[in-house]
Amino acid sequence: MSANPQWDISRALRVARLFHLMCGLRDASVTPFLTLYLRRLGLAAPWVGILMGTKHLITAFWAPFCAFLAKSYQKRRVLLLGSLLGSVGASLLMVLVPPLDEDPGHRSCVGSHSVTPTVLPPELALTGNFTSAQLPASNDPVGMPNLPDKRSTGTGDASGLGKGPGESVQEPFSFLPRNSVGSVEGARIASEVLQPITSRVKGTPWERALKWVSHALPLPAGGTALGSPANLSAAQGGSGARDLSLEGLRWTFLLSLGSMVFWELLAAPVEKVADDSLFEYLDFVDATDRYRKLWVWKLLGMAAGVCGVAAVVAQLDCFLMPSGPRGAAHFYGYSLVSTLALLVSIFFPIPICRRQEPGHKTVRALSLLEGDPRLILLALTVFLAGAASSTVQNFLFWHMEDHGSGELVMGFSVALGLLGEILLRAFKTTLLRKLSRVGTIGLGLGCLSGQMLYYSFLWSWWSVLPAQILSAFSNGALWWAVGASVEDLATRGTERPLSAMFRGHLYGGGTSLGSFVGGFVVKRFSLAALYQASCVALLLWLALFLSVQTRLPQERKINYSKLLAAEAGDTSDSEQEMERDWLVKAMREEPSDWKG
Template sequence: MSANPQWDIRRALRVARLFHLVCGVREACVTPFLTLYLRHLGLAAPWVGILMGSKLLVAACWGPFCAFLAKSCQKRRVFLVGSLLGSAGASLLMVLVPPLNTDVLHRPCNGSSSMTTTVRPPGVTLTVTVTAARDPASIHPAGLPSLPARRRPEGLEASDFTAGPGESDQETLEGLHLESSLEGARTTPLLLQPFTSWESASQVVDTALLLPREAVLGGPANVSEAKGEAGSLELSSEGLQWTFLLALGFIVFWELLAAPLEQVASDSLYEYLDFVDATDRYRSLGLWRLLGMAAGVCGIAAFVGRLDCFLMTNGTRGVVCFYGYSLVSTLSLLVSVTFPVPTYQQQEPGYKTTKALSLLGGDPRLLLLALTVLLIGIVTSTVQNFLFWHMEDHGSSELVMGFSVALSLLGEILLYPFKTVLLRKLSRVGAVGLGLGCLAGQLLYYSFLWSWWSVFPVQILSAISSGVLWWAVEASVEDLATPGTERPLSAMFRGHFHWGGCSLGSFVGGFLVIRFSLAVLYRTCCVVLLLWLAVFLSIQPRLPQERKINYSKLLAVEGSDTSDSEPGSERDWLVKAMREEPSN
């Protein structure tokens, strides 16, 4: 333990582990379920993609700038405390975003869901048959909520109704049958309870077309394939405009406050440990963040079903995620007060963006690696944004989704002790190729999900497609970087290229989902990854390899020139020592 309490390394590492653990729980409370919450608000895939793309774009540009500003002004602790406190309050603004449909809950709190609705996939012909009633029927049947008056959909004309003679608006309808057929395929009838008027019938038909899930046509409903999903491609509805603009403003404001935290804390801790030559302990701290995320994603998923009804009985499912995020941010605020922050003034800026960019432009191997990371970000955004949609369409609950994420994180944690061995046996290029191949296999598997549990077997591949792949990328960056540019270049790959790729993938992916389907999108991404893997493995060996100077041999030669009388076993002691040292 250091004599100076300012450099108490053991205490600093304990606080840093706790901080990473709590921040992992904090991030897992909302980040995996944010797109699912936006879907429950009634927003379609293109608008969710725009919202997530804007969020990631702010993180890619604003986070590094705030880290540089905090270091230049020596206000790192102020940025840490302000980011945690501001993001805790800004996250609660998302609870105020009004859903598009406030009258029909997606999942009733009482657990009853007697009314079954149907989404109309492309090519479905909707035929409504109305039969007149002779006996009076109940006005409001049990289990059927009253629906607001709503304009009849454009695709549903008056000729679609076939009524018996002598029928009027005041007559009681005994039954309403919705028959859906896929261009001559088998017919699946949907029988609803009696209604009282034409207006009630049109309301139910409208609701059946607008609700995004809950029922199926012979199987799980794939909302991404439904043309009648709530939230069309045109912002023509006033409610849709209001919901989208509020969500966009709140998400951007929230990310502006939350983005500086990770980069500022990382730079602060690294410089603190670097001052006492203890940076070898810095790398293992990331495991505590993964452990916190695994615990947080399971914990918040378990609370969603139990506490949502108590917090907001008539609102959108998932608000407990934002309350949990705010609570854990407050706990992180208490830890950030003792987080290790260096108090000395650096002689030169730590984030050398200009120098890293010049190095990137002059090295074709770094440029190829940057394009690979950009493509990885584009592809992984489709998983982060829409995988839970795909799982929900097949009956998965939030708890199942949380367990699937935790399984992938735990696999990466268990594989970490073998990091050095894997990178030595596979080489940097081989590890990147293996990670790309496993990611392509995951995407192909996701496109063929058939039940709520079918996602679990493939999640173990995330230890390779996420863990090993990024270990190889970071090791390659360190090998190719010049002295002093390792951390700036690594931050550029993590921040600008990866998050920038995720932002681009979010913007484009939402429109591809609504145009085709999630299954087609995942298969397309799989093919693109396999093609890039072939290009990467074919180009990498042909790139010019720089011959590095062997300083140990140079010292041995200089030693032999100055003292020829020394025995050979003593002159090359440095060469032997470096050969015996384990390679990282």
């Protein structure tokens, strides 16, 4: 086998391990932090949900279609190289998208260090600069004390803004729009932002100060002299500012959407094409058992990349983009790793000859899914798990940033779950045997719902780390049980297409729908409410899944090895066993003239 370079298995496995490692580094460099970057562009949760839902939808359906075309026309190598080369440039388009605020106050770079203030919660987040000056005491209608004679531009104190004797404010406070004091529109926005904070600050001098600001400064709408020329011009000016803000939001969203769609169309087919090529390559020589062991290399690459890239970006972010929003360096890291993966893909094993296989395997797998109630129940479980997981992928880093977490801690939290999944793999067989496949699926759904409930009650930046251990069960053990169940229920030749349908179409479709809905839930209610609703939905489905599963008919496949062993053990030369043989019986019952 090794004499033919096409079937050099050892070399092919070495290249495949390195390529999987590069793919893990490539995904970890930007994917976990993508929603955080979109937030820093000024996009609210609904728009981020639409962008991420579109991204998952393209991955779920475009990647299998491209892999099918590449296999049909024998252009796998061309598509693999073209996708990697195109994704190198397409990812950099996101850096060119202008933020909603031309002078974002998300960070200030001093030398080579980035000073990051705290960020408002999603429902209060605004961008800009806030300038506070000493207010004249003669205009104080309630006799409030003068404010400190201090000017603060670009940052606010999250811990000292609303502190009174023995009290503290839980919500971080960062930025108000520029020129908010001294302009009518800024006064209106300042009063709207400060109003929810004053409801939590009782009995302090700041409460009277903020109330004085909201009543003393004129607003563009709702004043006592709405018909006066001054208020009319102020209202017109505020309307023009809002029109400019909506126009900027529209352009930022459309440019982000176009860049992300173009980027995902180029990058999505890479892993699917490489996975199919490697499986067929090893299947020609009956070495698919080695294919099942390559998954660990991608997880190792992701675990190393999500921490390493976050640490590197913290040092190079201000050097690469001194004036843009934080996180742009992630895209440069993605392009660099994609270039390295492009070099490795030149030697990636792709079979030249084609094995004749029955066509329309996907159609057969789909018909099998429609006719088996157990597969339908399993498909709904995977779809709901994808919808719930999308809330973690999209908005967990938002939640951590609101509690003062840095990107390095965020990356470590992801790596903790990946390493737990790798370590738990050693107990996969024992877990499936002791709990059964249905029990393991129930364990995975229960751990996922527990994570959702825990995330809704985060109290500090480090409190997310203990819950990440459960990711080994909510992601790893859940997919092991789903994969084993699919292989058991699939017919001959449909195991792989059916598994790809579960991981691609069903899970990806659930992730897409969860992203679309989750963004609007965060905007309408809160991020904690989204996690609590996901927890309740998962628990209800878990109860329904276990109750329905026990009532479904359980079909068992024929174990041919045991059947052959039993037939071999039953062979005997005795007359009694010869009488049991149907052929002997038939011959003895035939007329004697036939024997002659």
